[in-house]
Amino acid sequence: MTHAISSPAIGELSIWSVLGLSGQGSEEWARLRGLQYSQLALVARARIWAQALAAIVSVLLFAPYVSHPMIGGWLGALCASLTYSVRNEGQLSDADRRGMSSNEFRRQAMGTIINAMVWASPLLFFLPQAPVHLRYEFWTVLAMLMTVSAVIVPTVPLSTLLFSTIVGCGSVVGFFTLLQPGMAGVAALFVASIALGTIEASRHFLASRLAVAGMAERNEVVSLLLREFDEDEADWLWQTDAQRRVRAVSARFAEAMGMAPSEIEGSGFLSLLLGPGGDPRSGEGRGIERGTIPGLMELEEKFKARESFSNLLVRVMVQGTRRYWSLSGAPRFDDAGAFIGFRGVASDVTEQQETSEKIAYLARYDTLTGLPNRMMVIDALENALVAAREGDGQCAFLMIDLDRFKAVNDTLGHPVGDQLLSQVAERLKVLMTPNSLCGRLGGDEFCVVLRQANERTLVARLAQAIIADLSQPYFVDGHELTIGASVGSAFGPVDGGSVPALMRNADFALYRAKRNGRGMHSAFDEALRAEAEARAWLEEALRAAVERQEFEMFYQPVVDARSERLVGFESLLRWNSPELGRVSPDRFLSLAEDTRLSLPIGAWVLKEACHQVAQWPGNLRVSVNVSDKQALDPAFIDHVVTALAVSNLAPQRLEIEVTESLFQRDPALARATIERLTALGCSVILDDFGAGQASVAILCEMRFDAIKLDRALMKGAASGNAESMAMIRAAVAIADSLEMITIAKGVETPQELEIACKLGCRRLQGLAYGDARGVEEVQDLFGTRPVPVAQEERAG
Incomplete structure (x- = not known):
């Protein structure tokens, strides 16, 4: 596995980082320690020989004055410490590749401490028994050991620092006890110099090793990329000389051109991309006409300016077929700084370009x-x-x-x-x-x-x-x-x-x-401008009306055609504006639909109608007109459920009126809405039946509780229009066969009332039984039978 290796400047490596006392356990720490401590395995033999030579000299110095058992014990301890250290350091030979663990780091430090204490012990146990001159001679041996440690293992400053500090401190203490502060100061300065020099040498070593490792990884990445380019079917390398002639043609380049490498070698690069229209071995200096081939003119300008370019889209002709290539390249210069051509990468992006063009076309x-x-x-x-x-x-x-x-x-x-x-x-x-x-x-x-x-x-x-x-x-x-x-x-x-x-x-x-x-x-024109401004002003007033709830509900009676008893009402919205007075529904309902104000207005109508009807006798129903946008709104069913729950109105008393245009906007969603209303127990009425062309088809697909005939049909039938009468008969027959109720609305005159009853309409609604009225006037009708216009005329 290849690690990402950074190459910090020398000053960026702190003392703690060089010593290995910060960031222990991290991958970066293990890698740095591995680079340092792997050198110990290489110099282990030299360290043994150096300490062996120092031990021989020390034995010769102390043998005449110190008992041989003490010297033998000291030599045994020295051999044991060296064996422990060498065994640990031998396991670090491959640490530069795998990294160094925290346990290995601690074991190596412990071995150094033990070895240093062994060398410091003669200062306490041997020197008091020896003459004064041996102090300086043994100090020379110890200084030699500290110097050797710093020289042969400069990459491990902690090891040198531990050894030098312990041995040096022992020397300083020993000289003080012998009342020689001058020598104690010399020993302290010597130890400090060894420590600082070792740390700085190790810092330089780490920086250089990291730089080498980073360069090796970059070379590996470049090699991998070049290998991928060579193997990738969509990318290839290209190269030109100073005259823009193709050189060192790769097999993939030749395959992309549909030619043999020998045919391409030496060809003018731009002429080659031009296809049969250009001479492949000439024409590089003529220039390309503006707009002739996309990308080639820009490529020629880059060549002339000797500028680098990246992902330049160029249309090329390959064996008479239009292809798109993405080109990246940079100028090349020799050691003397002379321009020697371009080198770069190309890839065939025809499929991506055609897809992009198709997407762009579809977008526009x-x-x-x-x-x-x-x-x-x-x-x-x-x-x-x-x-x-x-x-x-x-x-x-x-x-x-x-x-x-x-x-x-x-x-x-x-x-x-x-x-x-x-x-x-x-x-x-x-x-x-x-x-x-x-x-x-x-x-x-x-x-x-x-x-x-x-x-x-x-x-x-x-x-x-x-x-x-x-x-x-x-x-x-x-x-x-x-x-x-x-x-x-x-x-x-x-x-x-x-x-x-x-x-x-x-x-x-x-x-x-x-x-x-x-x-x-x-x-x-200006008249329309004034009308538009008036519409904008009306829209603003309508928005304010929604916030201030300037609306009120009116109700038009619906009666049974046979008994002429009141069976319910159709709710109608009225706007009573403080500035405009009573505004005609024809003026503001279409505006509400255009501005999506129909959604909050419709929700208010549902809530208000249910609240008022819940206070009326339980046999009366109320029908609420719902616009297409309101019915298709995801929150519509929730509004219905909320209105019923808050008012405690039985769902069977609520009738929802929709038109056939609802099913033309979104048939699937419209069907789902009707089914959910039916599941709630509400009745659904198809309003304006006969006004469109798809009413009969909708009746065959959806289940309604009633159909309400378009007012124009009643007018036509009353005037003797045979087609209108035939359509009413057909509608009544279809409704009866599907167990639906037929409602005739817009019944105003005695003739229309008579025709509606004669043709089989089961419910009637219109001015013949009274216009829409407010809540207080509606309550006066409870328990009464509305008197039709025809009877009023006969009574008169």
Whole structure:
């Protein structure tokens, strides 16, 4: 296993680190001690000979004055200490590779201490029996031993320091006891010099060994990298001379080019990448035209400037096939500083590049139509606005909405609708010029960005051309389809200085075009601006109304068609603003849906309706209209459960009204929501039945408790419209077969009341039985039978 070895400067190694007294047990400590103490095994023999020679001299000095048994005991202790030390040090021969353990470190230190104490013992036991001159002679022997220890094992300063300190301190004490302070001072200075010199020598040794180890590891890493480059199928080395000719062609390079190495050797590097269009052995000095091949021009500039480069993406031609290479390289210079070419690494990144291009395309283009998507349209509009401001001109943004497209999706399905959208995109492309860009914003919304739109009449003519072309018949899967288009336009920067403002104002203009009859073009103007400002002000007031709870609940009676008894109410929201007075639901409900305020408002309606109905007689129900966004909100079911729990209202008394558009937004989530409501015990009513094209299909897929007929059907039936009467009969028949209740809403006149009863509607709702009323007025109806308009007229 290869360790990461640092190479600190000499000054960075502290004394404690050199001595091995800090960081014991760590991997770094073990590695440093291994580098130091592995040298002991190499000099063990020299130490033995040095101490043996010193021991012989010492015996000769003390033999005439000290008893032979004492000298023999001392020699035995010396041999034992040397044997212990040599055995420990012999085990450290490979410590520079494996590191040194803490136990080995302690054993070696203990051996040094014992050996030093053996050599210090004659100072206490032999010298008092010997003449004075032997003191200086034996001190010379000890000084020689300390010097030898420092010289032959400079890499182990702790060992030298322990030996010198113990022996030196013994000498100092001995000289003081003999009343020779001068010699004691000399001994102390000698020991200090030995210690400092040893520490500094060891510090230099460690720094150099670490540097060598670091260099060896770096060489190993480089060798591994070169071996990987040689074996890796995606990377190879390349090299050129000073004239940019390829040299030392590797087998992998030749394989990547689809050529033999001999064919590549000596070829111009840039011409080689150009492919068949360039002469492989010439043309390096001609230069590459700007924009001809991506990356090659930048590569040529790097070559000319003799600059290093990294991960430069270059498109190359290999055997007639377009490939992408990633190139890295650096200039080479000889010992004299002369430029001799480039050397670098190359890899084939074609797959990654194609994937990146595909991702980039998907991020900016609509997958269905191939038109620029919202992101790319926003970028184009931003650039057009910048150019218009800088050039003191105008740009334009056209918002396009397809008329009657929803009916195609509902009746023929989404596959047909998708093909229709693709044909719409093709027609828009035909109308575009270099000055314009069309895109798809999503759904059936398209748009056009005009970079220069100084003449408003040209924009109007383009809008009319779009309406005319998109209104022509389409042929999809054997169907002849006719839809239309409405267009709203806004000019920048006069109608909006930012992309969001310009798009919003074009959308306002589109809304007016659709409101005025569809198939029309409307340009944003001051009237729309005032309307937009009023809408913004209304939105602000609506947000404040949510916080201040300026809403109140009204309830419209629902009666049984046969007995004409009150069976429940439909809850209706009213806004009583302190500034605006009573605001029509038509004004604020759509605004609430657009701004997502419908979620907190809807939660409040649920809670308030359940709270009020819980105080009414137990046989009465209440129906609550739920918007698509509210029904699909993850917290919707929790709001229902909370409203029921807080009010203690039985779930059977709560009816939730939804429309078929809910199932077009998210069929799976809509189905799950209905199933959870049913599991709670609540009733679910399909509102506005007959207004769309998918109502019957939804009835076959989902279980509802009731269907509420669209008001337009009742109006048509009362006026004698045979189609409306047929649809009501069919709806009643389907509901009866599925055990659902049919509710006729919008029953206002005696004729409508009579038709509803005649056609089999089981519940009735409308002005014929009273308009929506507040809570206090509702309580007056309890226990009564609402008198229909028809009976009032007969009574009159």
